[in-house]
Amino acid sequence: MKDAEILDLYWGREEQAIYETQKTYGNYCYSIAWNILYSKEDSDECVNDTWLRAWNAIPPRRPGRLALFLGTITRNLSLDRWKERHAMKRGKGEMEIALDELAECVPAAHDTQAEVEAAELERLVNDFLRGLPERECNIFLRRYWYVEEYSDIARRYDMKLNTVKTSLFRTRAKLRDYLEKEGVLI
Known part of the structure; x- marks a missing residue:
């Protein structure tokens, strides 16, 4: 339907x-x-x-x-x-690892003002993602939206595990640079 x-x-x-x-x-x-x-x-x-x-x-x-x-x-x-x-208790641990990885390039909300600014941050992240090549964006979303394990992403895209990790590392660095350029304090 x-x-x-x-x-x-x-x-x-x-x-x-x-x-x-x-x-x-x-x-x-x-x-x-x-x-x-x-x-x-x-x-x-x-x-x-x-x-x-x-x-x-x-x-x-x-x-x-x-x-x-x-x-x-x-x-x-x-x-x-x-x-x-x-x-x-701690679960399998992927969520914590994924959140820790993102913490390097996305500021945490600790006060009311940060919550108000969350909508702007969301818009900036969405703009950043739209500017990525499709495969790079998909890999990033698979990890940080769907919280897939590295090995699952590697199988899905027929990539080596280290290639996936490197791609995500570079994309996070690009995101950090993009957000800093847009005036977001990390």
Whole structure:
């Protein structure tokens, strides 16, 4: 079923929307949750919570890209769950490693002013990503959006592990330089 048809089901408040969303985007959302949580139960719960959030958000909101809308909800729910779980114990560790890598080039929000500036930072990062070659952008997103392991990225793009690590290192350096040039204090 096409996105427009699924959105029409949501708009009409038809429960079939949830079934069609699960059928079309279930694996996609599950993979996002899994790459963050590495727990079947937590991933399943985040995906189910995604459907509930989508149901509550549509209407009044009609997303332009349903996959991106659902993926963002799943990612945010998974990150929240990871933070809760991480406070109790360390998971597989990929999330912490990925966040540490990004900390080198993206400033942390420690106060209210930084939270207000987060929207501007988001815009700058999106502009930076749009300026990257497609493959470089995809590798960066696979690591820092989908939280995929280096080895999975290497297999996906038929690259050597060290090539992936080097590519990410260079992209982070470019991002740091770009943000500093735009006046963001790192």
